[in-house]
Amino acid sequence: MMVEWWRDAVIYQIYPRSFQDSNGDGIGDLPGITRRLDHVAALGVDAIWLSPFFTSPQKDMGYDVSDYCDVDPLFGTLADFDAMVARAHQLGLKVIIDQVLSHSSDKHPWFQESRQSRDNPKADWYVWADPKPDGTPPNNWPSVFGGPAWEWEPRRRQYYLHNFLIEQPDLNLWNPDVQDALLKTMRFWLERGVDGFRLDTVNYYFHDDKLRDNPPNPDHKGPETYGFQRHVYSKNRPENIAFLKRMRALTDEYDARMMVGEVGDSGQSAIDIMAAYTAGSDRLHMCYSFEMLSPEFTAAHFRRCIEGVHKGAPDGHSCWSFSNHDVVRHVTRWSAHARDQDALARQSAAMLLSFPGTICLYQGEELGLTETTLVYEELTDPPALRFWPEVKGRDGCRTPMVWDASEPHAGFSTVKPWLPIKPEQAARAVAGQTANDSVLAAYRDTLAFRKSQPALRYGATTFLDLPEPILGFTRAHDGQRLTALFNLSPDPVALTVKDETALTGPSAATLSGERLDLPANGFAWLAGAPRLSV
Numbered sequence: 001m002m003v004e005w006w007r008d009a010v011i012y013q014i015y016p017r018s019f020q021d022s023n024g025d026g027i028g029d030l031p032g033i034t035r036r037l038d039h040v041a042a043l044g045v046d047a048i049w050l051s052p053f054f055t056s057p058q059k060d061m062g063y064d065v066s067d068y069c070d071v072d073p074l075f076g077t078l079a080d081f082d083a084m085v086a087r088a089h090q091l092g093l094k095v096i097i098d099q100v101l102s103h104s105s106d107k108h109p110w111f112q113e114s115r116q117s118r119d120n121p122k123a124d125w126y127v128w129a130d131p132k133p134d135g136t137p138p139n140n141w142p143s144v145f146g147g148p149a150w151e152w153e154p155r156r157r158q159y160y161l162h163n164f165l166i167e168q169p170d171l172n173l174w175n176p177d178v179q180d181a182l183l184k185t186m187r188f189w190l191e192r193g194v195d196g197f198r199l200d201t202v203n204y205y206f207h208d209d210k211l212r213d214n215p216p217n218p219d220h221k222g223p224e225t226y227g228f229q230r231h232v233y234s235k236n237r238p239e240n241i242a243f244l245k246r247m248r249a250l251t252d253e254y255d256a257r258m259m260v261g262e263v264g265d266s267g268q269s270a271i272d273i274m275a276a277y278t279a280g281s282d283r284l285h286m287c288y289s290f291e292m293l294s295p296e297f298t299a300a301h302f303r304r305c306i307e308g309v310h311k312g313a314p315d316g317h318s319c320w321s322f323s324n325h326d327v328v329r330h331v332t333r334w335s336a337h338a339r340d341q342d343a344l345a346r347q348s349a350a351m352l353l354s355f356p357g358t359i360c361l362y363q364g365e366e367l368g369l370t371e372t373t374l375v376y377e378e379l380t381d382p383p384a385l386r387f388w389p390e391v392k393g394r395d396g397c398r399t400p401m402v403w404d405a406s407e408p409h410a411g412f413s414t415v416k417p418w419l420p421i422k423p424e425q426a427a428r429a430v431a432g433q434t435a436n437d438s439v440l441a442a443y444r445d446t447l448a449f450r451k452s453q454p455a456l457r458y459g460a461t462t463f464l465d466l467p468e469p470i471l472g473f474t475r476a477h478d479g480q481r482l483t484a485l486f487n488l489s490p491d492p493v494a495l496t497v498k499d500e501t502a503l504t505g506p507s508a509a510t511l512s513g514e515r516l517d518l519p520a521n522g523f524a525w526l527a528g529a530p531r532l533s534v
Helices: 030-043 077-088 109-114 178-193 240-250 269-276 297-313 341-352 384-387 439-452 453-457
Strands: 011-012 047-050 066-073 094-099 148-152 158-161 194-200 259-264 284-288 319-321 358-362 458-462 470-477 480-487 494-495 503-508 510-512 515-518 521-528
Touching: 011 030, 030 047, 030 077, 030 439, 066 077, 066 178, 077 094, 094 178, 178 240, 194 240, 194 453, 240 269, 259 269, 269 284, 269 297, 284 319, 297 458, 297 470, 341 439, 341 480, 341 503, 341 521, 439 453, 439 503, 453 470, 453 480, 480 515, 515 521
Parallel strands: 011 047, 011 358, 047 094, 094 194, 194 259, 259 284, 319 358
Antiparallel strands: 148 158, 458 470, 470 480, 480 521, 494 515, 503 521, 510 515
């Protein structure tokens, strides 16, 4: 039986405004992406995922959509999109695009009509509620970006819900007409040849219809206010699953299409949601959460994430990543666990590409890019602008891709980019990573190794009971067994290997007799499943 392409895929995330500027305005665009697809294909990945490029006021960098079926002029035209898809498919790359369905821009025609009165055709397309008798919002729900999740509209004398910015009103998916309209926009892109969707904030689609207050979260210690509550009523509602089934039925009308949902949650709740949303064959194809996008870097943590999803949904499917456009780049986030940045970058590639399920890489990860340090005057991200300096925001991981340090702005643009490119990042440009021991070479080698090993692509996973800081597991498929080992510390460790085995793949370790030496942030793949001890 043929395995669906997405089950073992490696997906490369492109942040369009930061990938390649083709028209000299300092902002990346679709023709720029098309120009650089050869680099992506040469890595050995299977697909690209594009963050939003739709028509938008850009209050939240495109995650505030004002037209779901067109390209924002910043990024080009529908013809540019079609040309990009054609080139990607020519190179053997699938194309996945973002879908931001929990909320729209306040400039969307739907909301412009809805906010006018309580009795117009779109009056119930967004989440509206009456104030309390004293005029305050209907409940205690907060916005992710700070302050209450409710904004007053004097024309209706009601509040509307916005889980994110004030300019991002939440759509009312309790209304079947809203569901139908959103499914119609998804069909538009399926007809244009996209191979899948990444679903932004997929657990926010439904809210509690009684608008009950969220309970407090006594464990919150962070600088932002959102974590002071357990969001049991403002998101993660069980009604979500019925809409996921409608979405799955739509994609199933087309050949070889997929959906991956972003679960905006953390802890055991995120693992449980991932399991629920991917159980069976009539919901999402896969989910990812922010669990591996956190500062935690222990063997127990990675094991808990993977085993938790597999236990909760044995027939479901997971998607894992270490970096994306919303979090500090992992080479910086985990720097306390390494003395050598390149060693950590190479180990991260080896570890992530050994995990079961689908894998996402974020642009620049293959170069070992670090988080860019910005000053306040360089910021564009709303949370950082509002809560600086305690909240640094997301700009540091969104600075432009670096192609050639000898060119102006590292080859990204001929003019000053929308976010600065600093020397630390420019020094890691693609053109300079030609050596066999470069981080870029390590990613290419590791991707090629994964693709050549059925056990890494499809194999069952069994974790080994080894002490911290060693993460170990076997992957087994159709008679092939591999053992993967990772030293998650800046100090060398040694293991005793009792059975005959051999190093395989691009390992960073030495095996001499029964002694396996893992250097700082070292890793190894061993043939078979030998007995190991420390």
